[in-house]
Amino acid sequence: MEDRHGRKMIAPIVITVLMVMYYVGFFVTCIFMPMPAALKLLFGLAPILLTGVCILSWRKESKR
Numbered sequence: 176m177e178d179r180h181g182r183k184m185i186a187p188i189v190i191t192v193l194m195v196m197y198y199v200g201f202f203v204t205c206i207f208m209p210m211p212a213a214l215k216l217l218f219g220l221a222p223i224l225l226t227g228v229c230i231l232s233w234r235k236e237s238k239r
Contacts, residue, residue: 184237191233198222198229 205219 194229198226
């Protein structure tokens with residue numbers, strides 16, 4: 176039973192890792208683009224918050 180749960184968790188882990196990489200890359204891109212500071216904060220903060228949500232939901236799901 177434990178092995179089946181571990182195999183089921185591979186896809187969510189891969190998806191979470193890919194989404195975190197995308198959001199962090201988007202954040203870094205937004206920070207280095209020449210635009211007003213308010214837009215940098217707005218466009219840069221959203222991906223970081225979404226990264227946190229992805230990681231927290233993955234951790235919650237992995238504890239089941």
